[in-house]
Amino acid sequence: MSPTISVEQLSKTYQVPEREGGFGAAVRGFFNRKYKDVKAVQEVTFSIAQGEIVGFLGPNGAGKTTTLKMLSGLLHPTGGSATVLGYTPWELKPDYLRSMTLVMGQRNRLSWDIPAADSFLLNQAIYRIPEDEYKQTYKELDELLELDPLMKKPVRNLSLGERMKCEIAAGLLHRPKVLFLDEPTIGLDITGQVRIREFLREYNKRSGATILLTSHYMADVTALCERIIIIHQGRLKYDGGITDLSRKIAPFKLIGVRLSDADSHDLSAYGTQVRNDEDADKKYIQVKAEDVTRITSRLLADLPIHDITITDPPIEDVIEQAFNS
Amino acid sequence: MFLIIKRLWQVNWAEQWQYRANLLMYLLYWLVSPIIYLAVWTSIANAKGSVNGFTANDFIQYYMVLLICDQFTSNIVIHTFGYKIQDGSLSGELIRPIHPMLTNGLVNNIAFKALTIMGLTPIWIILFFLYNPDFSSISMTGILLALPAMGMAFLIGYLLSAAITSLAFWTTRIYSIHEFYFAMILLFSGQFVPLTLMPKFIQEIAQFLPFQLLIYYPIQLILGKLSTEQIVQGFAMAFIWLGISALLFNWVWRNGVKRYSAVGA
Numbered sequence: 001m002s003p004t005i006s007v008e009q010l011s012k013t014y015q016v017p018e019r020e021g022g023f024g025a026a027v028r029g030f031f032n033r034k035y036k037d038v039k040a041v042q043e044v045t046f047s048i049a050q051g052e053i054v055g056f057l058g059p060n061g062a063g064k065t066t067t068l069k070m071l072s073g074l075l076h077p078t079g080g081s082a083t084v085l086g087y088t089p090w091e092l093k094p095d096y097l098r099s100m101t102l103v104m105g106q107r108n109r110l111s112w113d114i115p116a117a118d119s120f121l122l123n124q125a126i127y128r129i130p131e132d133e134y135k136q137t138y139k140e141l142d143e144l145l146e147l148d149p150l151m152k153k154p155v156r157n158l159s160l161g162e163r164m165k166c167e168i169a170a171g172l173l174h175r176p177k178v179l180f181l182d183e184p185t186i187g188l189d190i191t192g193q194v195r196i197r198e199f200l201r202e203y204n205k206r207s208g209a210t211i212l213l214t215s216h217y218m219a220d221v222t223a224l225c226e227r228i229i230i231i232h233q234g235r236l237k238y239d240g241g242i243t244d245l246s247r248k249i250a251p252f253k254l255i256g257v258r259l260s261d262a263d264s265h266d267l268s269a270y271g272t273q274v275r276n277d278e279d280a281d282k283k284y285i286q287v288k289a290e291d292v293t294r295i296t297s298r299l300l301a302d303l304p305i306h307d308i309t310i311t312d313p314p315i316e317d318v319i320e321q322a323f324n325s
Numbered sequence: 326m327f328l329i330i331k332r333l334w335q336v337n338w339a340e341q342w343q344y345r346a347n348l349l350m351y352l353l354y355w356l357v358s359p360i361i362y363l364a365v366w367t368s369i370a371n372a373k374g375s376v377n378g379f380t381a382n383d384f385i386q387y388y389m390v391l392l393i394c395d396q397f398t399s400n401i402v403i404h405t406f407g408y409k410i411q412d413g414s415l416s417g418e419l420i421r422p423i424h425p426m427l428t429n430g431l432v433n434n435i436a437f438k439a440l441t442i443m444g445l446t447p448i449w450i451i452l453f454f455l456y457n458p459d460f461s462s463i464s465m466t467g468i469l470l471a472l473p474a475m476g477m478a479f480l481i482g483y484l485l486s487a488a489i490t491s492l493a494f495w496t497t498r499i500y501s502i503h504e505f506y507f508a509m510i511l512l513f514s515g516q517f518v519p520l521t522l523m524p525k526f527i528q529e530i531a532q533f534l535p536f537q538l539l540i541y542y543p544i545q546l547i548l549g550k551l552s553t554e555q556i557v558q559g560f561a562m563a564f565i566w567l568g569i570s571a572l573l574f575n576w577v578w579r580n581g582v583k584r585y586s587a588v589g590a
Contacts, residue, residue, distance in 0.1 A: 014586060074416055074587045092582070094422035108417035111336055113343045118336050125332040126421055 002086075003047035004178060004210045005071065009080035011234075012041040012066050040066040042234040043080065053204055053211040055225035055242070057319060063234040064214045065104070068180045071212070072102035084178055098127055101176040103184055109170040110155045116166045117151040120173060127174035134173065141169040144199040160187035168196065172203070181213040185220055197223045218315050230319065246318045251289040256282045257299060258307040265303055270295050286313065333429055337436040345440065352444045359395065360452070362517065363388035367456070377522055385458040387519050390544045392449060394471075395516065396442050398478040398539045400434045402426070403490045403503050410493035416587045426487050426578065434483065462549045470556065471546040477563045478539045484570035485535065491574070494581030509534075515541030535566040 018036040041063040048054050058064050069075040071082060073089035073096065082089060087096035102108075110119045124134045142148055145165045150158060158166065164187045172179075184200070185193040201224060204211055215221055221228060221242070228245065230238040238245060246252075254274065258281065259265055267273055271285035287295050292310060299305060312318075341348065363385065370381040379387075406426065409415040418425040489506055493499045511517050512527065514536035520528050531537045542559045545551050551559070 069416075069587050072420055074419060074585065076583045076585075090583075092419070097420055097422040102416075102420055104416070109421075111340060114336060114339045118332075118339060122329075122332040122336050125328040126423055 004050040004052075005046075005048040005082070005084050005212065007044060007046050007067075007071070007080070007082045009043045009045055010041060010067065010070060010077050010082050011039070011043055011079035012063075012070060012075060013078045014038045014040055039234050041070070041077075041231075044231065044234075044236050045080075046229055046236065046239050048210055048212065050210055051204065051208045052227060053200070053213070053224050055221035055228040056212055056214045056231070057221065057228055058214075058231040058237075062231045064231060065182055067231070068102065068104070068182050068212070068214065072100060072180050073097065074102070098174060099176055100178040100180065101171040101174070102180045102182070103168055103171040104180075104182040108167055110163070110166055112154070112156045114154060115152050116147075116155055116158075116170070119155070120151070120170060123170055123173050129174055133175075137173055137175060138169075141172065141199075144195055144202075145169055161189060161192055164188055165192065165196075175207060175209075177207075177209055179209055179211045179213070181211065181215075183215055184213060185215060185217055193217065193220065200224060218319075222315055242315070246312050246315070247289070249318055249321055252286050252313055253289050253292045254284050254286055254309075254311045254313055255292070255296060255299070256284045256309040256311070257303070257305050258282050260304045260306060270299060282307075282309075329423060329428065330432060333432040334436065337429070337433045338439070340433075341436045341440050348437070348440055349444055352441045355395075355441075356392065356445070356448065359388050359391055359516070363452075363456070366518070379519065379522065382459050383519075385456045386460065386462075386548055387544060389449070389452065389456070389458050390547050391516070391540060392445065392452075394475060394540055394543045394547075396438060396445055397475040398482055398543070400479065400483045400486050401437055402430055402434055402483060402486045403499065405433055405437075406430055406487070407490050407493050407499050410491070410581075410585070411497055413587050415585070419582070419585070426491075426574075430487065431483065463547060464549050467547045467549045471543045474538070474546055474559065474563060475543045477560075477567055478543060481535050481563065481566050481570050482539050484567075484574040488570070488574040488577045491577040491581045494584045510536050510539065513537060514539050515544065533562075535562075535570065538563050538566060 014037070015035045016038050018034050044063075044067060056064050056067070066075065070077050071084055071089055073092045076090045085096065085099055087093055089096065109123065110116055120138070123129075129137070138147075145168070147165065147169055150162050150166055155163060155166065164185075168181075168184060179200075181200075185196050188196065197220060200211060200213075203209060211224075213220070213224070225242060227240065228238070228242050229236065238249065240248070255271065257267075267283055267285050271287035271291075274284045274286050285295075296308065296310065299308065366376070366379075366384040366388075367381045370376050370379060370384055374380075376384075406415075409418070415425065418429060423429070485506070486503070489499060489503050492502060513520075513531040513534050515531075520531055520537060520541045523531070531541070538559065542563075546556065546559070
């Protein structure tokens, strides 16, 4: 079966007008405008099979959102090609637009001046959702996101988190086969984040939808995605399993020990000491994965240890290392 | 499609109501110039008996009908859509499976018109009693012919404005281009004075431009001042310009969307 999302050498270069501050520069800029090429995405290639949930990671300005905008059809690329569900996104074919969704930022599908309920009904008409299917989907969304109390207020009077819930719900009413989610949990409290995650997982399981999401909350990514794609400065840096990532990029383990008289022992002979603020009474050292067994037995033999743990380094740290490599 | 239009109407109508005070100000601003022209020309005609054959009643008739035609055929798409292209808020509409400007934008403008026409009605009635025009030349046929003519004129004006608005994909300075377009309307549409009072060469140019279809032509239709030949000619021009403006808008839009950079969001 051909992949649901297939991206081949996709590139996007923005032309950004550039000038110095000040009056003189403003006048010069009027007659002779200078442009700078900003290569937002450079020859990115990947493919995603139906039903996958893939985390799309990278620091600010890495090109994540630009890629999502191209895949949803908002932007024309400057190079390369992409197909989603067999369509070329930027041709903006109505059949394509009806089968995907892009949830991005705070103001997208909902009109600010009127209650969300009216925008929902408009979407029902635009996406040609039959009445009973609409009711069923709304009920499911309401159970997960507790939409009912928000529906009657003008959208501008909702809080950031409430608005995000409504945005996500509005983007899912037509039961899209492909979901592009740009920071879907931004602005939500912990309960809200967990709910959205549960919902996405459930939606994916039930409908077999394909999901590509970006998030700054690593918990979103670790909870939902088995596979991640990392991009940095517009280029693909990593594409693979989330568990393989630490093995490939940072083949380290963290050994944490609790000692009876912690201050009198120097652990630097065993490995690099690292701080861990969450668990201050434990000492942590970072060691190479292949040395874990040897060093652990040495530690146990040499020191008065109460408790020992061996863990993978936090995914944030691993990704940080991936960006810098 | 009917349901889409219905729901779009509900949303846009509710939105316009939110801004009703704003809208009333807009309407008053809009009415200032034609009412000044009306007052000035009527007093000149009263003082001199007539201006180039135009009596005071001719002027009153003309501007009273103009107030209505102008409301029917004008549009505000540049104000409701231009900024969306510039600040990226078009994104949400662009990925919906309906054309943003030919559905939502159009319905939004019609909702706006419905409200301003409601606001205009009492003002028009007051003016009617103040100036007491002689409307005996108006016939039912004229009105029935003017309705489709104004419908087409609205679409022509909307598509031309939409094409200018779509230039926002290239430049942020669409408002000055639109000012130029407004100047053309002022000069060639009969908004300022009845076209027959304009210099001969302007009248001749105006015949071939779309602007007189927006105002002068429907006014003359309503006032029953056109021969059958002129009526046919007017509708033919309207069809031609509807085609041209549709093609023009389509071309600008298609090429513009390719340049859309979805900034901001």
